[in-house]
Amino acid sequence: MPDCPSFARDLNQIPRNQWLAIYRTMCRARLTEQRMIRLYHQGKIFGGVYTGFGHEAIGAGTAHAGGADDLFTPCIRDLTVHLARGLSVLDVFRQFLARATGPTRGRDGNVHYGRLDQGVYAMISHLGAMISVAIGGVMVRRRQGLDAVAMAYVGDGATSTGDFHEAVNYASVFDVPLLVVIENNKFAYSTPNSQQYRCKDLIDRAPGYGIEGVKVDGNDAVAVYLKVLEIVKEMRQTPRPVLLECDTLRIRGHGEHDDAGYIPEALKAEYAARDPLDNMRRSLTDGEIATDQDLETIDSECQKEIDDGYRQALAEPMPDPATLLDGVYAE
Amino acid sequence: MTHAALAETGFVERTYVDCIRQAQQRLLREDDRVVIFGEDVGAFGGAFKATLGLQEEFGADRVFDTPISESAIIGSAIGMATQGLRPIIEMQFLDFMNTALHQLINNAATIHFRTGNAVPMTVRAPCGGGFGGGPFHSEELETIFCHVPGLKVVYPAFPCDARGLLVSAVEDPNPVVYLENKYLYRHVKESLSDDFEPVPIGVARVCRRGSDATIITYGAMVHESLAAADVLAAEERQVMVVDLRTLKPYDHDTIIAAVSATNRVLVVHEAWRCCGFGAEIAAGIAERGFHLLDAPIMRVAAPDIPIPFAPTLESVYRPSAGTIVEALRELIEY
Numbered sequence: 001m002p003d004c005p006s007f008a009r010d011l012n013q014i015p016r017n018q019w020l021a022i023y024r025t026m027c028r029a030r031l032t033e034q035r036m037i038r039l040y041h042q043g044k045i046f047g048g049v050y051t052g053f054g055h056e057a058i059g060a061g062t063a064h065a066g067g068a069d070d071l072f073t074p075c076i077r078d079l080t081v082h083l084a085r086g087l088s089v090l091d092v093f094r095q096f097l098a099r100a101t102g103p104t105r106g107r108d109g110n111v112h113y114g115r116l117d118q119g120v121y122a123m124i125s126h127l128g129a130m131i132s133v134a135i136g137g138v139m140v141r142r143r144q145g146l147d148a149v150a151m152a153y154v155g156d157g158a159t160s161t162g163d164f165h166e167a168v169n170y171a172s173v174f175d176v177p178l179l180v181v182i183e184n185n186k187f188a189y190s191t192p193n194s195q196q197y198r199c200k201d202l203i204d205r206a207p208g209y210g211i212e213g214v215k216v217d218g219n220d221a222v223a224v225y226l227k228v229l230e231i232v233k234e235m236r237q238t239p240r241p242v243l244l245e246c247d248t249l250r251i252r253g254h255g256e257h258d259d260a261g262y263i264p265e266a267l268k269a270e271y272a273a274r275d276p277l278d279n280m281r282r283s284l285t286d287g288e289i290a291t292d293q294d295l296e297t298i299d300s301e302c303q304k305e306i307d308d309g310y311r312q313a314l315a316e317p318m319p320d321p322a323t324l325l326d327g328v329y330a331e
Numbered sequence: 332m333t334h335a336a337l338a339e340t341g342f343v344e345r346t347y348v349d350c351i352r353q354a355q356q357r358l359l360r361e362d363d364r365v366v367i368f369g370e371d372v373g374a375f376g377g378a379f380k381a382t383l384g385l386q387e388e389f390g391a392d393r394v395f396d397t398p399i400s401e402s403a404i405i406g407s408a409i410g411m412a413t414q415g416l417r418p419i420i421e422m423q424f425l426d427f428m429n430t431a432l433h434q435l436i437n438n439a440a441t442i443h444f445r446t447g448n449a450v451p452m453t454v455r456a457p458c459g460g461g462f463g464g465g466p467f468h469s470e471e472l473e474t475i476f477c478h479v480p481g482l483k484v485v486y487p488a489f490p491c492d493a494r495g496l497l498v499s500a501v502e503d504p505n506p507v508v509y510l511e512n513k514y515l516y517r518h519v520k521e522s523l524s525d526d527f528e529p530v531p532i533g534v535a536r537v538c539r540r541g542s543d544a545t546i547i548t549y550g551a552m553v554h555e556s557l558a559a560a561d562v563l564a565a566e567e568r569q570v571m572v573v574d575l576r577t578l579k580p581y582d583h584d585t586i587i588a589a590v591s592a593t594n595r596v597l598v599v600h601e602a603w604r605c606c607g608f609g610a611e612i613a614a615g616i617a618e619r620g621f622h623l624l625d626a627p628i629m630r631v632a633a634p635d636i637p638i639p640f641a642p643t644l645e646s647v648y649r650p651s652a653g654t655i656v657e658a659l660r661e662l663i664e665y
Contacts, residue, residue: 103446108441108445116448121410121413122442124437124438124441125437129402129406132402132404132405132410133406133410133413133438136407136411138410139410139411140410140411140414140415163403166400166401166402167402167403167406169400170397170403170407173398327447328443328481329443329481329483330451330504330505
């Protein structure tokens, strides 16, 4: 079929609803974070706001390729993973607004949340630390006879930590079905990759661990999803870790307090032209999966969910000071 | 009594390390959720043989070696504990855990508070000196763990408590740091039956009654304190010795009752003096029992220097019955 573009062939392998679900996750994340940014600048958020602008294709493309029993340790820029696993936008607002009703009941803030009943661990700030938690978790699921896999998310900066090395080596030694998703956005806070590592690609390290490394365009949700689907299918049969390096750029600062002035304008422009949401819309319309109107309908449904979620969260209480000491220990 | 004669009574002589092994064996037998892993704990049986024979009996699925990766060991235990297992991990030496404290302090200890998910895991950490281990194989860092909300800390001094507390630690739904003193492994023995009950976390034990002074202590220093009390007994001074057994949450009521019986208190530990756990005990007594005191609260602890190697140095570095006797005389004569 020489007249059929390759992406259209790829798209047709997968049910239409799945592509729309991926798009919806990306859209929910983008619009939720746009609202968070506004709230931050209005002084209505406590602490910082850290977004995944530009990273939406990675979290959505990977998490939607997972199954019900799989485990995830998302990082700072992976709101898409939480949403793909079933977290409500309402819960996200509760978390950022320190509500007693939120996933951490106001005990922890911003990106430090996750619902284990959805297979998602709450991250700690120590980069790379969650990879080994994902390993232990999926080892248990395997002992239970499930064909589960785990997906652990890190940035380029975390690959310099000892925890990254320990965990990837450990996973390799124990043949753990672990996808280590490296979101290479070229800057660890302000530090460029040239001052972070000296291999060409981060997956160049994979042979050193005796495992496979795969690089994908992290701004193309179709490419991420199809590649992860393939990796995970093999991993379920033959458990082993894989490094997946996703090329992207953080479009905003490390957090909203940071104007990202250290990122060269030309680089910003290059990636802005390849925005993951624009890419996905183009793939879906060019591939005749959805019309512009279909996508606009999804956009407005997402916007309504966000408006409603924000309003409801705002009306809910923060934790009662009388509960300060509660919950340190399990009974 | 000879070993054979003892065995006929149903009791056998057991060392501290035997009891740690016995408790793990029982836990592996009785609870499918229990797994044990760490460095060299498999076929080799552990650096101190606390897991000897367990891999052979229960298989490499339940007792296994890991790479030398303390952070990944603790991190993977967190992952297992939150998915329904009851991992016991052996940190070959407590000193080595320092490379992975964030996994315990920032991760394991905060998870229940932040998310409501329980993390039932036990970290076994061989600690303490007295055998020429030098600065990196002799540390006593209990104060770090006691400082951290979300952790429990136990530290047995006797074989019976070593096994009873280990069972309680594994049954507890929280991360528990189980400190085991290397000097005691083979120096302390008790005649014990095979059957045993768990020792509850948070309950101290009065090892010796007395009326002239009270020692609050734990770990290897319980034995030094008892030896010191023997010396004083020969001088017709009766010294009470309290073994805390659990450092967090510690048994404040037993401490206060013991202080009220003698009105003079000495806190003894093998760890460094500055910010050592004895400072917490002393502060707690000062807050709740100031009116009970006839003398200042005194402390015997290691000096604030790295742990020295040479026997001539370590023997004066580490508190002993001799230094405790001196402190007791000063306390009683105050």
